[in-house]
Amino acid sequence: MAVYTDVSDEDIARFVAEYDIGNVISFKGIAEGVENTNFLLQTDQASFILTLYEKRVNPDDLPFYLGLMDHLSAKGLNCPTPIHGRDGVALRRLCGRPAAITSFLNGMSPRRIMPHHCTGLGTALAQLHTAGQDFDMYLGNALSVKGWRPLFESCRADADGVQPGLEKLIEDELAFLEANWPHQLPAGVIHADLFPDNVFFFPGKDDVSGLIDFYFACNDLLAYDIAICMNAWCFEPDNSFNVTKARNLLSSYGKVRTLSDDELAALPILARGASLRFLLTRLYDWINTPKDALVTPKNPREYINKLRFHQRIDSAGAYGLGEE
């Protein structure tokens, strides 16, 4: 569960009085999610999400995230819209934490991922990249190549305790990625955490109905975001790679934003980087989450398997391209 900060009825009534969104009729903590405290807030006008930003979010980065959601919503992308108070301010404080209200999105994240979900995902991801091109704020990716080594150093001593040989696997992979990372590819705003729990669909529909959780968004290589999605969406629970899902993702993306030959050629290395990034953050959480914590850390081993898969790939053809 993820309600780290308790908010009383009086606190919420006082907070909502700063906005023109009606009177509170219900207010409930949301169990899903691990990073921030989220509440479903219903007023006599509409439903909203109230988020209190917890430790992992740097408060200095919040204007970027909220500004980006404002920008993308204005461009017609279905993402949470920050609600501004009567004074025009969207980012406030509640119970000692930075807090904001955003619009509630209907739809559900898919429980079982089917190939058609990956088609919708590719379209939505390319729309996000296109809509983000003229966003005028910049936030570097703290979790790209330069950030991986310090993260590794902070948990390398415990790596082999999670899986024998893991320290060497990561050390070798880091050295490879640091030497070969394709820094020159087209860049822009990326979501950077577009896992199935952050993508909504209406039942029986192929198109994405909404994207949420922009709190890892940043400026980085656009194709790196595709690699993150490929890892999160195109492997089956038994760790096998589903080439149909990958083909659907890449081909629907390409219909909205053309992928250059250089981006396509770089996909295997980007996918290795995307595997290492989530392997490292999961490894860190696995080692550092107290046993009695309210949240269960995600298993890093899943990303060892993904990394090993991409290490064996030498061209993007293995991801289903050219097979349509």
Ligand SMILES: Nc1ncnc2c1ncn2[C@@H]1O[C@H](COP(=O)(O)OP(=O)(O)OP(=O)(O)O)[C@@H](O)[C@H]1O
């Ligand atoms: N704008 C929204 N509309 C509808 N539901 C939302 C919205 N924002 C969040 N939720 C709900 O709250 C849950 C948690 O949100 P979110 O994923 O942003 O939390 P988080 O703590 O940042 O989690 P994580 O980083 O682990 O994915 C979502 O799974 C979804 O059910």
Ligand SMILES: N[C@@H](CCO)C(=O)O
């Ligand atoms: N999506 C991340 C966790 C939330 O940021 C993961 O699966 O490791």
